Amino acid sequence: MLESLSPAVRKRLDELKASLEQTCGKDLVALVVHGSAVRGGWRESTSDVDLICVLEHDSEPLLAAIGPALELARFSARIETMILTRAEIPRSADCFPLLYGDVARTSSTLFGQNPFAGLHISDDHIRLRIEQELREVRIRMRRVATDLAGEANFGGAVERKLKQVRGPLRALLALRGETVEDRLDLVLVASARAYNVDAGPLRRPREEPEAAFTALAKLLVAALAEVDAWEPKPGAAP
Secondary structure, eight states, rough: TTTTTHHHHHHHHHHHHHHHHHGOOOOHHHHHHEEEHSSSSSTTTTTOEEEEEESOOOOHHHHHHHHHHHHHHHHHOOOEEEEEEHHHHHOOOOOOTHHHHHHSSSEEEEEOTTTTTTTTOOHHHHHHHHHHHHHHHHHHHHHHHHHHSEEETTTHHHHHHHHHHHHHHHHHHHHTTOOSSSHHHHHHHHHHTTTTTOOOOOOOOTTTTHHHHHHHHHHHHHHHHHHHHHOOOOOOOO
């Protein structure tokens, strides 16, 4: 599932895996790659390789011991590592429902067994996280408008916001009962259709930055209105 990675980056990933296995021993539970390296869309020199390192414990001596290997991987191949412990994953599923759900659905396990597989994630926790992420993008878009409107990099800023809404919009479509492949263009088209927004500018943010900005703002307003109207399931925690 990591065919998009260049041979040089894949070699660095294999070297990091070998180093962590040697240093951690039985304390290494799993190594899981997720994000664009697995979904597709990874680009050398511009994309990170997202890696989750699951440990049995996070003692300071162990973290210090693996630090040099993680730093080398980060600076030589843009391999960004999140460190979690086995015990905290099920406990924190309510805090990171979109991330954990994404890893459960689309990831590549380099070592051990994927601890995210079969993880229970509540729809109500998903809804809350969707709202948080969409509202954050909506708030930050106002700074894009005040700081960059009319500037040459306005389209690039809008494009970055579009990439940030891929995950929450895809999760919202799933709550509506619509399954969409985890590709930005497909998520944007499906979301635009669901909320009666013109998808054309969303697919051309650098060519039509003002129109793309307006379309994204309209899409977010409609999506957040649906999120606000969500009715918690009976018995769900407030």
